[in-house]
Each structure stands twice: as structure tokens, then as C-alpha cells.
Amino acid sequence: MNETPALYDYWPYQNRPKIRWPNDAKLAFWVAPNIEFYELNPPLNPHRKAWPQPSPALPGYTIRDYGNRVGHARQMNLLEKYGIRGSISLSTALCDHHPEIIELCKERNWEFFSHGIYNTRYTYGLSEDQEREMILDSIATIERHTGIKPAGYLAPALSHSEVTLDLFAEAGGSYTCDLFHDDQPTPVRTRSGAKFISVPYSLEMNDTIAYAVNKVEPRRYGQMIKDNFDRLYEEGDTSGTVMCIPTHNYQVSCPHRMKAYEEALEYITGHSDVWVTTGREIADYFIDHYYDAVTADIVAKQEI
Amino acid sequence: MPLDPEYLQYPHRRYGMDHDRYDWSMLSDRNPVSWPNNNRLALWVNVCLQFFPLDQKGKPFPVPGGMTMPYPDLRHFTLRDYGNRVGIYRFLKAFDKYNVKPTFALNTRLAENNPYLLHSIMERGDEINCHGLHMDALHYGGQDINEESELIKRSLGRLRDLTGRDIRGWLSPARNESANTPELLAANGIDYFSDWCNDDMPYQFRTDKGLLWAMPLSNELEDRFILMENLHSEEAYVEQICDACDFLLQESETQGGRILALNLHPWMLGQPHRIKKLEQVLEYVTSQEGVWSASAGDILSSFCGQQP
Secondary structure, three states: OOOOOOOOOOOOOOOOOOOOEHHHEOEEEEEEEEEOOOOOOOOOEOOEOOOOOOOOOHHHHHHHHHHHHHHHHHHHHHHHHOOOOOEEEEOOOHHHHOHHHHHHHHHOOOEEEEOOOOOOOOOOOOOHHHHHHHHHHHHHHHHHHHOOOOOEEOOHHHOOOOOHHHHHHHOOOOEEOOOOOOOOOEEOOOOOOOOOEEOOOOOOOOHHHHHHHOOOOHHHHHHHHHHHHHHHHHHOOOOOEEEEEEEEOOOOOOOOOHHHHHHHHHHHHOOOOEEEOOHHHHHHHHHHHOHHHHHHHHHHHHOO | OOOOHHHHOOOOOOOOOOOOOOOOOOHHHOOOOOEHHHEOEEEEEEEEEOOOOOOOOOOOOOOOOOOOOOOOOHHHHHHHHHHHHHHHHHHHHHHHHOOOOEEEEEOHHHHHHOHHHHHHHHHHOOEEEEOOOOOOOOOOOOOOHHHHHHHHHHHHHHHHHHHOOOOOEEOOHHHOOOOOHHHHHHHOOOOEEOOOOOOOOOEEEEEOOEEEEEOOOOOOOOHHHHHHHOOOOHHHHHHHHHHHHHHHHHHHHHHOOEEEEEEEOHHHHOOOOOHHHHHHHHHHHHOOOOEEEOOHHHHHHHHHOOOO
16 A cells, blocks of 8 residues: 555646636536446455445435436536536446436437446446446446446446556546546646546535535525636636536425526636637647646656 | 456446336436316325334334434434424414415324324324334344344334324335335235335336335425535525425426425424424425325325326
């Protein structure tokens, strides 16, 4: 075990090279619906239990199923209303279980990125070969069902190994959502040396963290999103920022939470200098336009 | 040391669910329904009338809302008993004031121990469902099937004797089940149960003993969940129910009838500082156009009557 992950260097949030998004936008905004499949009876992982109760663990299983049966269509319609294409963090087994959802998202030109096979199969305890097999399976599954190879990764249930990002970069990925250290994209060091970056995917804005972990009231969540946006938009004048709302159809699409979410989306998309985009487009744009300058700036700041 | 190769095998990776209990279907793809008199939102007020034993065994876990202190935990016993003595009568007044037709989910032990309360509920003519024997008689994964079978037989048989009614609906204590619970319920004459909260509308649930209906009793909108588990304010409870009501009414304009299911506990919302919040919710919801207050059984009957 290491004292630090050694995935990135310190890069102070001042005097950075000025980033400008397309059309001179100050803030790149993306929404990442996690479309997940949780199993009723997953095999036991020795490092993490999938469910608190002996099977059938109804509270956890049923609300997540609700997300797919009921919630997906709600959030999809809402995002469409505000001109937002989702960037889906996908439990890739869902391509087999619920192809209807995949089709609906394909029709809307949404992005799919890998979130493992099931959200009840963790990375913990996998050998490097096993983890590679799981990652390659997830990539191939998305490519087979959508025709496009995914560029991004969010480890299933945020379960990682020391080589997770190395393996994903080696499999041809270009960005990760697993790191929460910055409000701008940053280069991530992996062993292949390929250009690989972190795209901000805020755990603080994540609806499951807000609702299920921090027990936030829906209208307060809506206010938190607006406040998060206001500050990042203001700071984006100095150098372009990224705002992400990671969501789950079993949280944000519940009837008592839709209004607060809609108001927040309406607020954000009502601003002019916002680039409403996807994770992949942010990654591509950053790599094409700023990766080298940012890398040089980070190197320079290590020498002070 | 890698994990067992089984960890990367996925025997249920296939179309539909990873079990055979019900079919996969998206709510937005289903045929729209409409409620009687062209109403669009059925209001299902479900009142849990519960008995929490003082000598709680906590098997396999202490029930949420149950005893937490060393025996005798008088504070929690009496706080819960408060609901059955005081809170429930505040509820009944509120229901009558706003013409709300509640459905009662009764622990059989409470019906046995409190004939006056049972009589009060019976006299109203409202629907009564079985909520298991009591709050410490949990149904759980790994439970001996004979033990559970006895528990269900006894809970339903006794409640049927006491009420002289059929008792069609079931809600497990703590909504906890074993893998056998649905079969045992179907075998004991239950038509619908409300433990699986994975939909906003009823759906058919398979058991080896025939079909059950799963009724969508939202856990997220439950008073206990919002106030006791999430520790939200009473004001936020009202806001959430009103926002849900608005949203479901809006959705019903294009997708057909919806259900607003409010699971309530008189020991929670029946407190003097909270009853007004329930009244506010009932006032708001019942004053919306297109709302039909009905029992769970009537909602299900109307729904079933519209299925092909």
C-alpha cells in the first residue's frame, strides 16, 4: 500500500493557464446519469458486502429497480427539455437486461461510459488479470451495443485497485471520473504514459451522496446545485471550470425530488456562457487544446 | 490471490430481471389507466398500526423504530404506544375533516390486545390489511420455512377471526421478507402485498402458489423514512409530499393515472407538533383537481379492471 495514489501532481488553484471552452464559454456543464444494475443475489466479495440484509434485501434492491422501471424515463425527458445530453455511467450488464433503455439513450445521442459490469461486483480482491478482463468486457459490451467504444470510466460502486486507471488507460480509455481533487480537468499519470485525464465528476453534487448519505432535503439539494454553479461560473471567467451533476434514476427521479432538480437545471441552462456538453467532449477538447499547456504549467509549479 | 473465477461469471446476465419474480417493463411504456370519475391521482393513505414488544428479540435485526435501550426500554415502548392511544385519534379526525379514506395495516397482536382500537377501526368500515404478527416478528432471509409459515398462518388467521373479514392485503414488518414470503402469502389467501417498492403502479408478481399483485407503497415518501431516518424537518416533509403530488398530477396528464401512496405512523405524525403537517398535506392533496382518495384494495380493483 502507498501513502499517496501518485496519480497526479500538486497544481494550485491560482495562476493557472486560462482555459476557454467552445464559444468562449466559462463553464462546461455535464450531467452523468448512472444507469445501474444491482443484483438480487450477487456472489460474496470478501472485502465489501453488497447488501446489509440477508437476501432478499428488498429496500436496496427494489429502489434501484425503481430507477430503471420508473425513474429513467423521467430524467431522460427532463434532460431533453433543457437540451442536455446525458453522459451515462453504465453498469454494462444493463445492455442485456434492459436494452430498451440503451436504445432510448442511443436515439438521443447520449454518451455511454463504463461503470463496470454490475454495481454489485466490486474491484476489491480482483487480480490484475481479472480486473483487466472485467474492464475489457465492459468496454466491448458498450461497443457491441452502441457501436462506439467508451472513452470514460467510473469504477463500479467506486471500488478501485492500485492499477484501475492504468488498466483503463491501457484499454484505450481517455478519461476517468474516479478522482475528486479538482474543478478543472487534470492530466492523470498512468504507467503507459498515454494522454489520460480526470474530468471533474463531483461527489458533492452526486444525488446519492446528497440524498442517501448526507440525507439532504430535496429543495436544499436544488439550492446546493445552484450555489455550486454560481461559484464555478464566476471563477470560470478566470479559467474555464467544469460542473458535473452525477445522478441516479432511483434518487433524483423520485416524484418528490423532480421539482428541485428541474429548477436547478433550468437555472443553469438559463445562463449564456455555459457549454452544455458530455464527459467525452470535455475530455477531447481539453486534451486537444490544453493538455500540453497544463502539463507544462504543472511541471513548472513543481520546481518552485 | 485472485477472487474465485465465479466472481466474474454472470449467470443471470440476460434480458429482463436477474430473477423470475416479475417481468421487466418501463412504466412509461405501459397502457395508461384512469381512475373512477376520470380522476388522475389516487391517494392511498396507509396507516401502520403497530405493536413493538418490550421484550424485543431483534432477530435477525432490531426493527427500526423498536427498542434500543436495555430492558425495560420504557421510553420507546411508550412512545410507540402513544401512537395507538393518542396519535391515531388525531389521524382519524384529520381523515374525516378532509374526506380521506385510509387503509389500515394492523399488527395482529395489536388487534388482539386493543379491542377498543380494533372496534374503532372496524366501525369506520375502512380496509384492513395484515402487517404481520408484531414488529419484532420479522420475516427474513434464511428463516426456517416452517417457522415462517406458522407465523403467516397465525397472523392472518387470527386477524381474520378478530375482524370477520377476508384480509386481502399484506405489509411485512419492516418490509422485510425471506425468499419464501411471497409463496406463503399467496398460499394463505393474500391478493396483494406492499413490500417491494420498485414501481409507482401495481404489477403482477409470480409465486409458486399463484400470482400476487405488488402495490407501490413508496418508502421514500413515508413519514418515518423522511423524519426519522433522513432527519428532515416537518416543513420539508410537507414540501416533499406536495412536490410529489404536483409531479404525479403533471405526469398523469400524458401517462395516465398515478398513485400517491403515503405510509403513515400515528406514533410519528400523530405527535402534537406534527399533526398539523399531516393536515396541511391532506388539505393540499385533496384540494387538487383529479384526486381520488381510496383504499388500497379499491385502487387495485380499479387498476385490474383496466388490464387486458
